[in-house]
Amino acid sequence: MLPCGSPLPAQIGLQVSNLSKDNYKSVAEELYELSSDGPDGSIILLRNCLEQVNLAENDQNLQVKFDLLTLVIRNLIHQPNLGTILCEALRFLPSVSEEFLANLCRALKLSLPEQIALGLALADAEDYSQRQQGLAFFETKVKELCEDPVPDLSEDLVERILWGLYSSEALLKLRSSFLRSLPALQPFAVDSLTMIPFFKDVNKEVNTLREFDYVTISESLLSDTILMDMEHATDVVSLLEELGFDCTHSVEHCKEILSQGGPLLEGDVARILGTVARTAKGLEEVQNIHGPFYNTLCNGEAITSKLSSWHVDILLGAINQLNPSLNWSLIVSSLDYEGFFLPDENAFTLFMTMYKLGCEDPFPIDAICSHVWKNDEGQLSFLRHAISAAPEVFSFAHSTRKLMETEEGNLKSPNHAWLSLDLLEIL
Template sequence: PAGEMVPLSHPGVGADVRLVLQGATDADRESVRRELCQLVDYGHDGCLLLLQVCLDEVLLNDREAKNLQLKHDLLSATFRYCLDKTYFSTCFCEALMRIKTGTDGLLETLSSALELSAAEKVGIGLALSDSDNSGMKLKGQQFAIAQIEELCLNPNQSVPNDQIHEIVVFLHQTDGLAKHMDTFSNIASLLEVGQSPFFAPIPKEQHDVQSINHSRHLEMYLDSTNDDFESLLSEIGKEISMADIVTELGYGCTVDSTQCKEILSTFQPLDDVAISKLLGAVIGTQNSLAEAHNTYATFVSAIRNTHLSESPQLTTWNTDVLVDSINELAPSTNWVHVMESLDHEGFSIPDEAAFCLLMNIYGRACKDPFPLHAVCGSMWTNTEGQISFLKHAISAPATIFTFAHSSRLLALPDFASLGPGNHAWFCLDLLEVLCQLAEVGHTVSVRSMLDYPLGHCPELLLVGLGHINTAYNLLQFEVLSCAFPAILKDATKRNVVNYLWHINPCLTLRGFVDAHSDPSCLLRIVDVCHDLKILSAVLESTPFAFSIRLAAAACRKDHSHLEKWLTEKLTVYKDGFVEECVNFLKEAMNAASYVVEGTTEQPQASVVDTYWEACPPFIKVLQSHLGQLLSNQLSDELRELCALYESRNQGPVARDIPTSEGGSDDVEVEANAYFHQMFSGQINIDVMIQMLTRFKESPDKREQSIFNCMISNLFEEYKFFTKYPDKQLKLAAVLFG
C-alpha cells in the first residue's frame, strides 16, 4: 500500500490503508493481515500509522460498512500485533495525542470495539505511563487500576488471582508491555490482590469486606495527582511484591540454587528490608502451600517460554538454597539488619516449627549470635508479631535459641541453677519488653508466657522484674501478688527478699503490705525486718493500717519502743493516726473472742496473742492524748474500747489469753482452761455440768476452789453476755440452767 520512497508519515499512506481495510474480502483476509503487519514491522512510524488507523476506525464506528465483521477482525489482529512491539507504548501515546476529538472514554471504547481481554486492557492502560502528557498518563493509570479492581470486586469471579496471574504472564511475554511489569506488581500489591495464593478461590462472604478495602484504595488513586501516584508506588517497595510472589510460586522456588537466584534476581537490588519481609512470608507458609507447584511451573514457563521439566515437588522451603541464593545475589547483606527489620506488617510466627525454621535460616546465613536487641530492645510497631516471636523464644531449647549473650543479664550465683537452659528469665531486656507489652493491651498473652517461671522459678522471675520500672508496673505487681507470699514464708529463701529489698524497696514494701493479712506472712515480715535491720524504714514508708500492726508484732518484747513510736506518730498525724489505732484495737479484741471460741490455729493464734499483748501500750498512749483529739466520735469510741478491754481482761473469755504482766494463780488458770475447753467444744456441756457438780461436793479443797472460781467468774461475765456469739451464749445458758 505504500511505496518505498513515500514516507509512512505521509497522509496518503494512511488513506491507502483505510481503502485496503474497506475493500478487504474473506478471500484476501490473510494477505491483507500480512500486509498490515509488515507495515508495523517497519518500526516506529509503521506502528504509529496502524494505531492511528485503528483509533480512527473505532471512533468513526461505521456500522454501514459491508465488511464490518471482517474489518473488525483485521483491526483487532493488527492492534494485538502492535502490542508485541517494543515501541508500542511510545506509538500508542503519540497516536492518542494526535486525536483531535476528546479522549475521555476512548480507552473503554477501544477495548470494547476490539474485544480486548482483561490483560490487554491493563496493558494499554500501563502503556500510557510513557506519555509526556501528565493527564494522559493519569488516565492510563486510572484505567489499569479500574480493570484490576473489577477483577477483585466481581462476586461472580471465583478465582480473581487466576486472572491476575494471567496478566502477569501476558505482560511478561509481550515485548511491548514487559517493561510495565513492576508498575503492575506494585498496583496489584497495594490493592491487596495477592492475599491468597494463585488458584485459591476467595470465599463469597469475603467479597463485601474486600470490596470496601479495594474501593478505598481506588478512591485514593483517583483523587491523587500523577505525582502522588508515582510517589505512592515508589513507597510500596518491590520487596513486598517479592515476598508475595515468591510465596505464591511456592516451595519450587527453592528447588535448586539456579532457579532460586533466577527468580530473586528479578527483584534486584535485594536490600535488608526486602529480605526480612521475604523471610517473614517464608516462615508463615512453611506448611501451607500444598497447591503451589502448578503456579511455579506456569511462572517458569512464562519466563523461559518453555515447559518446566519434571522436578521434585517440595513439601516445604529449602532454606539452605534460599539463604545461599540471597548471599550470592546480595553478598553485602547485613543479617543483623535483616533481623531488626522483622518488625513489619504481617510478620507472625505461627508455631514452633516456624520459629525453628527462622533460626535455621539465621544460623545458615550468619555465624554471630542472634541479635537480641532486635526482638527485646524495644516494643515493636507490630506487637502481635513480637509476641509470637518471644512466645517461642522463651521456651526454645538453648541449642535453638538462647538469651545467654544478653548485655543485661542477671548475675546472681544463688539463682544459677534456676530457670530453663536458654537463660530467658535472666534477661532483663526480655522482662522489660514483656512489661511494656502488658501495659499496651497484651496482658493475657504476656501472662500466659509467665506460667513456666511462676511454677518453676518464681524467685528468679520476681527478682528480675524488680529491676524493671514501667509506667504502671502492672506485670510486676501481678507477679508480686502471686509469688511473694510463698517466698516470704519460706525461711530458706530469705536471700530472695534481701535481693528484692536492695534492688527495689518500693516493690518489696508493696509485697509486705499485700501479704501481711496472712498471719504467717506477718510473722515472717517481722523476722525479715529484724534480720535486715529495716524495721524503722518499713514503718516510716507504709500505710498506717500496716505499720501499726507491724509495730505491734515487732515490739512484742519491748513495749517501751512501741509507746515511743505511737507517741511520735500521734503528735504528727493526730486524728488520722488515732482512727487507725482504734480500728486495730477493735480487731485485736474481736480476734481474742475467736481464740476463746477455739476456731483459730497457729500461727494465727500467735498473732492474736501478740495483738492482745499490744493493747495496753496502745490504750495507755491513746488515753494520754485523749484531750488532743478533734473528733468527739473518736474520743467516745476510744473510751468504750478502754472499758471493754478492762472488763475483758477480768472475765473468763479473756483470761485464757496471757497479759503483758504474766499469768494468774494455778486455780484461776485451771478454771479458765475448763471454760475454754467448753466454749471450744472440747468438753461436752453435760460433762461440764457433771464435773462442776462433783467439784462442788468434792472433799478436795482444790476442786472446791476451782468450782468457786468458775461460778464467780461466770456471774462476773454475765454483763458481757450480750456480746457473746450465739453458740457460746447457748452454752452459757445451759450452764446457768
C-alpha cells in the first residue's frame, strides 16, 4: 500500500488528465514506467483512466484516452494479478454491472478472450454483487466462445477459464461444453500437464498415462536427458563424506565413487580437500552404510577391514588419475566456498599433505592472500594455522612481496610468515 503522501497518484492523475494527441507517446511511456513497479501503480493508473473516460464525455481527447485505457488493459490482462488490480480500481465506482463491462469492452473493442479475462477478474471481487456481475458476464462470454470458437486461445487463459468454470456447480453444463470445444480452441492444451486433472476422471483408481505403444516406439521409459541431469547433479563431495573413510580403501574404488558425478573439476577437488581436512578427526555418526553400498553398486571383492581415517595418498591418487590436468592454484582459490573451515592444526597439516601429494609446486600464496574471501571465517582459519605452522609444513618464504631481510630480527618466525607483505595486507 502507498503512504498518503506519495507523489505517485498525483503524478499519474495529472498525466492522464493532461493526455492529448501530441503527448500521447511520451505520456504512455512514462505511465508504463510508473505502473510497472507494482500493483499500486497499475491500480491508480487504471482507476484514473476509467474516471477520465467516464467523466469527460465532451473531451476532444476522449479517443486518445480510450486508446490509453485499451493499452493499459491489454497490458494488464496478461498479469497474474489482474483480479486485484481491476477490482481495486473499480472499488469506488458506484455501479459496476455486467452491462458496464459489456459497454467497456465494446468501447475498447476488446477481443473475446480479453473480455473473458476481464469478466473472470471481476469475479475475484470481494463485493458480492460485483462478483456475481463478473461471473454472469464471464458465463455469457464463454457461451459465445463455445458457439464460435476462436483459435489460439492462450493456454494460460484456458486454465483460468477452467478454474472459473469449476468454481461453481451452476456452471456444470457450460463446463462440459467448453471442454468439448477446447481442442478447437487450443490444440495443445490437451497435452498440458496442468490440464490433466480436468480431463481425467480423478478418483482413487489410477490409469497410468504412459502408453505402452509409445514407450515401445521411443524405447525408453523416461525422458532421455533426465538421468544425465541427475548424474550431473550428484555431489560427489557430499557422497564421499556420507560414505566415510572406507571410500579410500583402494584407488580403484575411490575412483569409482568420485566418478559418479560429472567430470571432476577444480572446484570439486577443492571441496573434497576441504571436506577431508575438516572431517579428519572423525565423522559423526558413521552409519556403516558403506558396506551395502560397496556390495550393491560397486564391483569388487568385499572389503574386510574398516578404515578409521582418510587414506589421503589413495584419495589423491584417484583424483590425479581421474583428472591429470588439474590446475592446483585454481583449486586453492576455489577453497573459498561456503563451509570451508579448518578446525585445528591437524586438519591444516592434513590439508597440506594432500596439497603436496597433488602437486609439487610451492603453495600459491596469492590465492589465499590476494583478497578477502566471501567465506572470511574459512580464510582466517586457514591463515591462522598457516602462520603458526612449522616451516616444513607451510612456508611464506616464496611470498612475492616480502619485507626486507634486515628487519628479520624483529619479526622472527620460522616460516617467514611475518615477512610476507601479502599476508600482512590481507590481515
